[in-house]
Amino acid sequence: VARNMGKLQSKIGFHTTKYRAEGSVGQAGPAGASQQHSPAHTDAVTSVAALKPDLCVSGGRDKSVAVSSWRSGAALRRFTGHEREVTKVTSALDSSRVFSASRDKTVMMWELHGTSGPSQHFPGHDLVVTGLAVSPDASQLCTGSRDNTVCKWDTETGECVGRAAISRNLVTHLCWVPGEPYVIQTSEDKTTRVWDSRELQVAHTFPAKQHIQTCCDVSQDGRYCLSSSSGSAGHGAEATLWDLRQTRGRVCEYKGHFQTTTSCVFLPRGPTLAPSIATSSSDSTVKVWDQGTAGRG
Numbered sequence: 001v002a003r004n005m006g007k008l009q010s011k012i013g014f015h016t017t018k019y020r021a022e023g024s025v026g027q028a029g030p031a032g033a034s035q036q037h038s039p040a041h042t043d044a045v046t047s048v049a050a051l052k053p054d055l056c057v058s059g060g061r062d063k064s065v066a067v068s069s070w071r072s073g074a075a076l077r078r079f080t081g082h083e084r085e086v087t088k089v090t091s092a093l094d095s096s097r098v099f100s101a102s103r104d105k106t107v108m109m110w111e112l113h114g115t116s117g118p119s120q121h122f123p124g125h126d127l128v129v130t131g132l133a134v135s136p137d138a139s140q141l142c143t144g145s146r147d148n149t150v151c152k153w154d155t156e157t158g159e160c161v162g163r164a165a166i167s168r169n170l171v172t173h174l175c176w177v178p179g180e181p182y183v184i185q186t187s188e189d190k191t192t193r194v195w196d197s198r199e200l201q202v203a204h205t206f207p208a209k210q211h212i213q214t215c216c217d218v219s220q221d222g223r224y225c226l227s228s229s230s231g232s233a234g235h236g237a238e239a240t241l242w243d244l245r246q247t248r249g250r251v252c253e254y255k256g257h258f259q260t261t262t263s264c265v266f267l268p269r270g271p272t273l274a275p276s277i278a279t280s281s282s283d284s285t286v287k288v289w290d291q292g293t294a295g296r297g
Helices: none
Strands: 026-028 034-036 045-052 055-060 064-069 075-080 086-091 097-102 106-111 120-123 129-134 140-145 149-154 160-165 171-176 182-187 192-196 201-205 213-218 224-229 239-243 250-254 261-266 276-281 286-290
Touching: 055 086, 055 097, 064 086, 064 097, 086 129, 097 129, 106 129, 106 140, 140 171, 149 171, 182 213, 182 224, 192 224, 224 261, 239 276
Parallel strands: 045 086, 129 171, 171 213, 213 261
Antiparallel strands: 026 034, 045 055, 055 064, 064 075, 086 097, 097 106, 106 120, 129 140, 140 149, 149 160, 171 182, 182 192, 192 201, 213 224, 224 239, 239 250, 261 276, 276 286
16 A cells, blocks of 8 residues: 655754854754755745755746755755746756756756856747756757647757647646657646657657646656646546556556645665655645555555
8 A cells, every 4th residue: 555654744843043044054952963954945946856866956936946965955056047936947867967947938057067047048938838858968958838839959059959839738747768769748638748859759649648647757767657647536636657668558557646646756776675656746645656566565
């Protein structure tokens, strides 16, 4: 059965007065055994992604992008340049390049060891950018928007080298298949698409679900992808596992959330751990599932 992690209710007192201005460190407890850092953002955090084994990148409603340490919690870099809130962030793993999408209809590229301003700017969408995926070598970028388009960009020149429009394809999320030229895309039209990035054409469309598809992820071996559904009052809100290589069909569903499933992710595999996935939901829960048995095992 899925392990319901429930509402995050800390039993440890949390005191905002321990935060100091300008990111200085405050000490907790009489012996100063733990450290607390100023928040990475001054408003809600909208997106987070892995950058390096010890670093993550986040975007927020404060229009900024931050790079933080997983271990210490410290915000190490902060990038500013967007005119409206950041909607998505991503990077090629172990790369020094960070990408952010925004409600200002643009995408920006930032260099981890560069200046606080963007190193590349990608304008061209007509509405908020809601999907962002970078190729494994960080040379190409795919973006999606509520303007029904998916675009491909050269990250070196900032040039838009492909643009495809599909009626009613309000993009909700994009992710790149590791080691492949394919990009997975979810949509408010209730479908999950597989794009061939070489010609920016749809290579496959999975059968439409009953609800909006809110998010997607791809397994590290490139064999499976996940999509998550909107829902309410126990209807919908499932995550779906799709086969990318053989049947290109539905493998199983993960049902248990009572409101929209907002995010889904394949968890890293350990030597003794069965493949697992995690989902988060508007019902205030996170659930961890056995990938092969949909939590029924």
